[in-house]
Amino acid sequence: MEYSITLPTFQKTITLRELLETQWLVPRKVRHFLRTRKNVWCNHQPIKFHEMVHANDMITLRIEEDDYNYQTVKAGSKENIEVLYEDEHLIVVNKASGVKTHPNQPDETATLLNDLSAYLGKKNERPYVVHRLDKETSGAILFAKSPLVLPILGRLLEEKKIYRNYQAIVWGKLTQDCTIDKRIGRDRHDKRKRIISERQGKTAITYVKVHQVYKQTSEVYCSLATGRTHQIRVHLASIGHPVVGDPLYQNKEEKRLALHAYKIKFLHPFTQEQIEVIAKPGLW
Template identity: 50%
Template structure:
């Protein structure tokens, strides 16, 4: 595999070594292979690790198949991949509710399988949404970008906004929840607010409300499993249709949607901001609230 890219105009001049290790956060193994195999070129010439690169320089990287772990995913239906954004390295897909991000076995079809079929090539999961949650999911199209974008995600530099319809309403229009989250000792499928749990921060904004329900937007500073579901439930405002944290709700689906994802592209430096539409969430003031609730 060969990748070529032009460094963005706003990038600072730096050594090749600094570019790979710090600007791109490339793993040590990949950097070592590029160096040992002499598979890195600047403007068509074999690169020295200490030479300086800057705006508009062309960087070319060559990887052999054995440089990466082999991934086999059974292709699904390409028509089920609702593509929101795509470039040479990344693809963002609008996941429907009721579909897993990736299967637990080779035979189980999930969103990853459908994206693989659309690309006719492997798709690598960067993050996941719960099966019941719809909205934007980011995949890597190759194993060169996968650890780079993965580290950005771990550092909480990929920002996501979620929309939820919850039971009741908050007394404040805006609030931030600082509540640690840990696994429920009595139900391994659930998570709970726990002082011994991992740090979790959720920002909540009320967009609209009625006598029974509210539309809220949640943004995350952390990415704990079930974070929004647990935090909202802990405040007495569980998400409508949540089978775990609001099991007596009669709504047929969980009313949680990952409506927007934004980040700085690690290679191009471009600001990426992608909205994920939803037919379920429709309202006169917000495109993400169902009328009649």
């Protein structure tokens, strides 16, 4: 697989090594293969790691597919895919509520990854999972389209450089913005659930901004400083304002969980372009 990337006009002159390591965040293993196999070109000419690259240069990388373990999934229905943003390296789609992000069994075909495999398969491309959304949560979700960009996006996610914002409807009148800083751990009695556990839990911080207060509910927007499982749901329930329709953390029955991944924002790892993708607000 070959990938050609044209450096932006504002690119500083740096070595190829600096470009791959510090700007593009290419993992060490991949850099090693690129260097030893001489699988890098600049403007169609071989280039060594100590040589300089400049604005508007075209960098071509050849990635050997055998170096990566790709778990093949069965094709689903490409008609289910709503694309919010797409380029040759990555794709953001709008996940429906009630759909799993990826299969847990080889014979599953009704997950978002199955459907996206069908959509990208027509272009001989593959999706790679960068992050996940709970089955009940709708909204914007990011996938890589190559094994080259997958670990780069993963590292950006770990370094909190991919900003995600969530819309939620919660029970009760929440009138003030707040920061919820409570450690989250596993529930020993129910493996599906998470609980507030100051002794054994992991650090979890959620920023909550109140958008509108209704008669019995409030509409809020949440952003995360950490990314724990069920973090928003557990944190909001812990302050007495569980998400409407939450089957795990409140008792009232509703048609669906009122939690929606509203926005994803990040710097594109190759073009350095600011990418901001918004999924239309959830409908409940």
